Amino acid sequence: MSDATGMPDLPGTVDAVQAALAGTGYIAPRNLATTIFLALRMGRPLFLEGEAGVGKTEVGKALASVLGRRLIRLQCYEGLDISAAAYEWNYARQMLEIRLAEATRAAPTLDNHALSAHLYSETFLLKRPLLQALEADLAGPPILLIDELDRADEPFEAFLLEILSDFQLTIPEYGTIRAAEPPVVVLTSNRTREIHDAIKRRCLYHWVDYPSAARELEILQSKVPDAPAALSRQVVAFVQRLRGADLFKSPGVAETIDWTRALTTLDSLVLDPDTIDATLGALLKYQDDLLRVQGQVAADMLRDIQAGLAQAAPGAVS
Amino acid sequence: MAAAAPAGKLAENLLHFARVLRAAGVPVGPAQVADALVAVQLIGVERRDDWYAALAALFLTRHEQRPLFDQAFHVFWRAPDLLGQAQRLLLPQITGRLPRPRELSPRLAQAFAPSGLEQPRVGAPAEQQEFDAVLEFSARERLQSRDFEQMTPDEWAVARRYAGRLALPLRPVLTRRWRPGEPGAVDMRQTLRASLRCGGEPVLLRRRRQVRRTPPLVALCDISGSMHRYTRVLLHFLHALGQQQKLSVFLFGTRLSNITRCLRARDVDDAMRAVSRAVPDWSGGTRIGPCLEQFNRVWARRMLTQRAAVLLVTDGLDRAEPGVLQAAMQHLRLASRQILWLNPLLRYEGFEPKAAGIRVMLPLVDRHLPAHNLDSLAQLAQVLRGA
Numbered sequence: 001m002s003d004a005t006g007m008p009d010l011p012g013t014v015d016a017v018q019a020a021l022a023g024t025g026y027i028a029p030r031n032l033a034t035t036i037f038l039a040l041r042m043g044r045p046l047f048l049e050g051e052a053g054v055g056k057t058e059v060g061k062a063l064a065s066v067l068g069r070r071l072i073r074l075q076c077y078e079g080l081d082i083s084a085a086a087y088e089w090n091y092a093r094q095m096l097e098i099r100l101a102e103a104t105r106a107a108p109t110l111d112n113h114a115l116s117a118h119l120y121s122e123t124f125l126l127k128r129p130l131l132q133a134l135e136a137d138l139a140g141p142p143i144l145l146i147d148e149l150d151r152a153d154e155p156f157e158a159f160l161l162e163i164l165s166d167f168q169l170t171i172p173e174y175g176t177i178r179a180a181e182p183p184v185v186v187l188t189s190n191r192t193r194e195i196h197d198a199i200k201r202r203c204l205y206h207w208v209d210y211p212s213a214a215r216e217l218e219i220l221q222s223k224v225p226d227a228p229a230a231l232s233r234q235v236v237a238f239v240q241r242l243r244g245a246d247l248f249k250s251p252g253v254a255e256t257i258d259w260t261r262a263l264t265t266l267d268s269l270v271l272d273p274d275t276i277d278a279t280l281g282a283l284l285k286y287q288d289d290l291l292r293v294q295g296q297v298a299a300d301m302l303r304d305i306q307a308g309l310a311q312a313a314p315g316a317v318s
Numbered sequence: 319m320a321a322a323a324p325a326g327k328l329a330e331n332l333l334h335f336a337r338v339l340r341a342a343g344v345p346v347g348p349a350q351v352a353d354a355l356v357a358v359q360l361i362g363v364e365r366r367d368d369w370y371a372a373l374a375a376l377f378l379t380r381h382e383q384r385p386l387f388d389q390a391f392h393v394f395w396r397a398p399d400l401l402g403q404a405q406r407l408l409l410p411q412i413t414g415r416l417p418r419p420r421e422l423s424p425r426l427a428q429a430f431a432p433s434g435l436e437q438p439r440v441g442a443p444a445e446q447q448e449f450d451a452v453l454e455f456s457a458r459e460r461l462q463s464r465d466f467e468q469m470t471p472d473e474w475a476v477a478r479r480y481a482g483r484l485a486l487p488l489r490p491v492l493t494r495r496w497r498p499g500e501p502g503a504v505d506m507r508q509t510l511r512a513s514l515r516c517g518g519e520p521v522l523l524r525r526r527r528q529v530r531r532t533p534p535l536v537a538l539c540d541i542s543g544s545m546h547r548y549t550r551v552l553l554h555f556l557h558a559l560g561q562q563q564k565l566s567v568f569l570f571g572t573r574l575s576n577i578t579r580c581l582r583a584r585d586v587d588d589a590m591r592a593v594s595r596a597v598p599d600w601s602g603g604t605r606i607g608p609c610l611e612q613f614n615r616v617w618a619r620r621m622l623t624q625r626a627a628v629l630l631v632t633d634g635l636d637r638a639e640p641g642v643l644q645a646a647m648q649h650l651r652l653a654s655r656q657i658l659w660l661n662p663l664l665r666y667e668g669f670e671p672k673a674a675g676i677r678v679m680l681p682l683v684d685r686h687l688p689a690h691n692l693d694s695l696a697q698l699a700q701v702l703r704g705a
Contacts, residue, residue, distance in 0.1 A: 014361070014368055031371035038357050038372055049381065079494020091506040098518035116514045150623070155495065173511075191381075192623045200379035201347070207381045248615065288645070 009067060009140065010040050026055070026062035027211075027219045035206045036063070045164050045185035047200055050208030053252020055219075056188040059208075060145035063184060070142040072183075074129040076152035082159065086130040086169055094119050120173035130163055134179040141181040149199075150189040157196055164202045211253060213240050219253060224260045234271045235260050237305040239283070242293065251283045258282045273299040329355055335394050336377070342390060342426045344383050350376050369395065389426055486559075486658060487685060490530040491625050502527030533625045533655055534564040538613065540632035541597065542571040542604035548662050549600075552631055553593060557586050566621050570609035571599040576617070606636040606675060607643030614649045627656040630683065633663040636675035643675055647682045659683040 011017045017040075018033040028036070036059070039046040048056040064071035074085060097119060127135075133144035149157070163169055164185065168178040187203060189195055211219060217236045220227065227235075235256060243250045251259075259282040268275050276298045284290050293301075332354050336346040357372045370391055378387055498505065508524035516522075537556055541549050556567050566578045580592035594600075622628070628650060636643050651657060659679065680686065 014365075030367055031374070034361065034368045034371035035375040038360060038375060041360050042353065042356060044353075081495065089507060089510070091510055094510055095520075098513070102518065115518060119510075119514070153493070153495075192619050194380075194620065197345070197379050201350070204375040205378050206375055207378075207384065288649075 020066045021062050024062045024065045025222045035204050039204045043182050045203040047187045047203035047205045048208050049189045052190050053254035054208045055253050056208050060186040064143040069139050070137050072129045072133045072142050073145045075147050076149050080152045080156050086128050088126040090124045090126050094124050133183040136180050141183045144183045144185045146187045149187050150192045223257050227260050227264045228269050241301050247289045248286045255283050346377050488532050488627050491533050493529045495529040496526040499527040500525050532563050533627050535627050536621050537567045537629040539569050541569045543601045544633050546601045557581050557589050569597050571602045572605050573599050574609045574612045607646050610646035618653045622653045625655040628654040629658045631660045634676035634679050640674045640678050644678045651682050657683040658685045660687045
């Protein structure tokens with residue numbers, strides 16, 4: 001079990017985690033804060049799954065800024081392999097080194113064993129994100145963000161198993177590299193396919209849900225502070241309503257923020273049907289969804305929202 | 319650690335809780351229980367929601383498991399008499415004391431009653447239940463279970479003989495993986511290693527080439543009344559295909575059912591038994607459009623990644639309005655790499671597609687495999703080879 005005294009900079013309670021994240025602008029719900037707290041204290045990877053745009057990647061970035069550690073990000077894609085994710089030998093330098101060895105030594109008979117030991121030393125090793133994450137850092141073990149793991153293919157998942165359970169990496173020509181202090185690992189998945197249970201078992205699993213209206217408003221106020229308060233309230237109410245509608249892809253928090261920025265750029269003080277129609281593309285990314293909502297449906301939604309908000313706070317909405 | 323004394327009781331209860339979850343179908347291993355013990359001591363017992371979040375993070379690996387976990391958690395860890403309550407719950411007579419027993423998942427109720435009989439495991443996972451909400455057609459749909467007869471030894475021999483020939487006309491895709499092979503690009507790593515044997519002279523150029531593989535396949539198979547006579551042979555075909563390549567199988571009539579897990583049984587009779595238990599709408603009406611739309615909405619994003627191809631097995635006789643089918647087919651076409659349509663109705667070369675459903679679907683598929691008689695695997699193999 002990890003010793004608490006060894007990591008003095010980790011937040012000591014769930015509340016502390018929540019407060020520290022809020023300090024960097026990430027408004028985390030209580031259950032997410034609990035899972036993060038446990039991941040930090042138990043030294044386990046954190047597996048975040050959820051719809052696109054609910055703030056999974058942001059968790060990694062916020063953690064790095066809370067703990068003051070280096071953030072190492074590995075964006076996954078199909079065909080991601082060891083040479084792009086973990087390490088690669090610097091072939092050009094290796095070949096140059098062979099030529100140099102030949103030129104400087106008069107005798108053509110090189111000591112093959114010594115040469116190969118020299119060629120496969122750290123000097124010729126190109127370190128990619130996974131290997132970098134195992135290295136000691138002055139600020140403490142880095143944050144390793146393995147983003148959108150569902151985009152990588154299954155062979156890569158299998159390769160991750162060694163790193164996630166033992167925080168070590170084996171290079172055949174060089175040896176096994178082990179992290180003195182394990183990095184904080186955050187994995188995210190948009191769930192375009194199921195990740196194998198073997199990976200999830202090694203992690204703390206958390207499903208990141210769409211935020212509640214109150215929390216989304218808080219997020220909006222922290223991310224787009226110059227948006228008028230009345231506009232933010234309407235935006236949140238509108239987006240929350242859209243998520244209840246039968247859409248192909250519900251808008252995420254990222255889209256809410258984008259939309260509010262778009263509206264603020266247009267100097268809107270409150271929502272009106274024309275502006276909604278003109279800017280809906282910031283919120284909905286499928287043509288079918290756009291057609292369904294644009295026009296009368298959006299106008300009706302807006303009227304309902306205005307009535308609801310006026311009832312909740314009389315005089316607050318024009 | 320200071321909390322060693324209370325941990326004894328706690329460990330016992332966590333173990334019980336894990337056992338309840340396991341019995342209800344959430345796979346919780348001993349390592350996770352040990353981790354949970356560490357976690358709850360870090361968290362403390364002051365806040366119930368923290369406790370919930372901690373156990374959920376450790377015990378769950380899928381979003382679908384959450385409703386079951388939620389129920390189990392609230393029944394098991396009931397304040398204030400936490401431990402006593404938990405232990406009492408494990409006694410056999412507790413079945414009558416469960417709160418709101420009607421809302422409890424039957425699987426969970428079973429898990430809480432240790433004397434309960436071992437029920438045959440229903441192969442379909444919990445996701446299936448959400449489709450029960452489709453009600454408009456319930457009057458017309460015929461819910462019936464269906465017993466597939468066991469495969470006769472003759473059929474089995476035929477199936478084995480033809481399984482190898484049942485190759486679908488799927489274009490292989492280039493992956494971004496490499497393996498040694500000539501001719502191909504120079505593999506620097508292997509070349510350098512080989513050169514060391516010759517004192518650093520790259521005499522032998524090692525080469526590598528990209529791996530090709532058949533794309534994963536998603537089969538959407540119509541099991542309505544009009545397809546009745548082909549269902550059996552098609553399921554055998556899909557089972558055989560599943561042994562060869564990555565395959566997900568959905569059946570639809572009036573509802574959509576994912577039977578991928580059922581077909582994973584190695585023995586074909588076991589697999590058929592599991593399928594017949596899992597699917598509620600054998601030989602009923604057809605709602606191709608709404609079922610495809612359902613697939614697009616719920617599954618497409620998860621199933622059609624990595625350039626999957628779709629095998630659509632249907633006669634195209636749809637009862638719902640063609641607009642829905644059109645939209646669903648267009649969406650499916652955009653999301654998949656290739657659509658193969660295996661149609662037992664199109665019998666002749668110059669067949670005139672008259673039914674509205676067929677007219678809608680025909681221009682939207684990549685390959686169209688008219689199979690005029692699908693009564694045996696042998697004929698199916700012939701069709702697929704000829705295609």
